[in-house]
Amino acid sequence: MSEIQKSQPKPFKKRRYYIPEEVEEHNKAVDCWVSFSNEVYNISSLIQANQGKPECQSLIKAAGADITHWFNSKTGDPRTFIDPETNLESVFCPWGPYLHINSSVPGSTAPGLPWWKDKEKYFIGRLTKKTRKIRIINTLTREEETITVASEETLNEILDRMLNLNTHAGSYTWKRLGRPLDMELTLDENGIPDESNEFLKFNLDDEFYIPAIHIYYNDDLT
Structure with a gap:
């Protein structure tokens, strides 16, 4: 793989729910996702637009990780603490100040809409509250796949995940113990x-x- 290819964002499919492993794959400056409060944000463009600023470094370090602990669970704003040296309220920045934190005024954010509240630009979906594993058994080929899914996903959304493993996954009827599934x-x-x-x-x-879910081929060549 060339250096140019290595520096490109990983392709991804827009989903209602993502599993942690999907977030973890986007762990570079050019391809940076973070999750917090069960939401997933793609902040790659934010980092590119502010390339070279030291406030990007803590976000790059957090790429692919969950940063819920950075924020107040009740207000959604960055957590603050009383700095023991200055006795002033400061923003909790475990890996250093990050973009849209006003470092010149302890405990405050910069003017404008901060990135963690800009859902229109950066929010791409929710992080599952719980993953599940399911065995998909193909009655035609006798092949079996165990996949990890979001517990909130419908079977159609799980089927969409299966397309990476079987491009004809939509041509099957899904059953559990002989009963067709909705x-x-x-x-x-x-x-x-x-x-x-x-x-x-x-x-x-x-x-x-x-x-286990058994899938039965419909022979409609979709």
Whole structure:
């Protein structure tokens, strides 16, 4: 892979919900995602527009990570603390001041709409509150794939994830224990509950049992 290719943002598909692994893949200055408060922001263009500013460095360090701890959970504003040296309120910046923080006035932000509130520019979707694993068993090829999905996703959205593994995934009927599933509903709404907490309660690995969905080929060549 050439240096130019290495510096390009990773292609991504717009989703309602992302899993942490998807956020983690976008971990460079040219391709920078962060998540906080169960929301995902693509701030690559923000960093490019402010290239060279030292306030970009902490955001680049955070690329691909969850930075919920930077913000006040009630107000959505940056967390503050009383600096023991100056006895003044300051913004909590664990990796140094970042863009739109007014470093000249402790505890304040710069004028204008800060990037963490500019959903129109940077917000791309939500971060799942819980991931789930599901086994997809192809009754035609006998192949089996275990994929990680967002618990809030409908089966149609899970099917969309499957297209990377099987371009004809839309040509199958999805069933659980012989019962056709509603593709507009989530796994839980289709009667496939997440039992991982029960396994943990009994000190069992949460992968001890991964539910299976069987897919049946419709032979319509879509």
